Amino acid sequence: VQLVESGGGSVQAGESLRLSCVASGYTYASNCMGWFRQAPGKERELVASIYVAGGVKYYTDSVKGRFIISQDAKNIVSLQMNTLKPEDTAKYYCAVDWRWSPDIATRCPSASYEPEYWGQGTQVTVS
Numbered sequence: 001v002q003l004v005e006s007g008g009g010s011v012q013a014g015e016s017l018r019l020s021c022v023a024s025g026y027t028y029a030s031n032c033m034g035w036f037r038q039a040p041g042k043e044r045e046l047v048a049s050i051y052v053a054g055g056v057k058y059y060t061d062s063v064k065g066r067f068i069i070s071q072d073a074k075n076i077v078s079l080q081m082n083t084l085k086p087e088d089t090a091k092y093y094c095a096v097d098w099r100w101s102p103d104i105a106t107r108c109p110s111a112s113y114e115p116e117y118w119g120q121g122t123q124v125t126v127s
Contacts, residue, residue, distance in 0.1 A: 001023070001024070001025030001026070001096075001117050002023070002024050003021055003022070003023045003024075003094045003095075003096060003117055003118065003120075004021065004023075004024075004119070005019060005020070005021045005093070005094045005119045005120065005121065005122040006019070006021075006122065007019040007020050007078075007122065008092060008122030008123045008124050009123075009124070010125040010126075010127065011124075011125070011126055012126070012127060013084060013085055013086055013126055013127065014083055014084065015084055015126075016080070016081060016082045016084065017081045017084065017124060018078055018080050018081070019035065019078060019081065019092055019094075019122060019124075020072070020076065020077075020078045020079075021033070021077050021078070021094030021096075021119055022075065022076050023075040023076070023077075023096040024075065025117075026075070026098050028098070029052060029074045029075060030052055030075055030096045030097060031051070031052055031053065031097050031098060031099065031100055031104050031108065032049060032050070032051055032052060032095075032096070032097040032104060032107075032108035032113070032115065033049065033050055033052060033069075033071060033077035033094075033095070033096050033097070034046060034047070034048060034049030034050065034058075034069070034077070034094075034095045034096075034108070034113065034115060035047045035048050035049070035069065035077070035079045035092055035093065035094060035095065036092070036093045036095055036118075037090035037091065037093065037124075038090055038091050038093070038121075039087075039089060039090040042090075044093070045060060045111075046058065046060060046111055046113055047059070047060055047063055047067065047079070047092070048060070048063065048067055048069035048079060049069065049095075049109050049113055050069050050070070050071055050077065050109070051104065051105055051108040051109050052071060053105070054105055056105065056108070057069055058108070058109035058110060058111070058113070060111065062087070063081075063088075066081065066082050066083045066084075067079060067080065067081050067082070068080040068082075075096070077094065077096075079092070081124070084124075084126045085126060086126050086127060087126075088124060088126050089125050089126050089127075090123075090124060091121040091122070091123050091124075092121060092123075093118050093119050093120075093121045094119035095113075095115035095116075095117065095118055095119070096115060096116065096117045097115045097116040097117070098116060098117075099116050
């Protein structure tokens with residue numbers, strides 16, 4: 001399994017970035033895809049997730065109205081980040097889940113979601 005992230009970088013407050021993640025390793029579609037972030041000295045948090053089959057999305061409160069998660073193709077997820085703020089500075093990690101469970105439809109789009117696989121992360125710095 002391989003998760004390859006791209007799109008991070010350094011921007012000014014108010015600007016936008018788009019992160020993309022290509023997940024490979026299974027021929028069938030994943031059940032859940034998401035983005036986490038971790039800032040220095042802070043715990044990793046779920047930023048956004050999407051339950052693929054139902055299209056249900058989750059956003060943490062601090063990014064609602066600014067970030068958009070989307071599935072661009074099978075096993076490819078992106079995060080459009082608009083109106084970036086300095087507090088968005090963090091390393092962003094792609095997360096993917098191919099596991100199925102009876103509660104995946106509610107577990108995926110929730111703050112407590114724990115994914116099956118992680119990417120290596122891409123740095124986003126907002127100044």
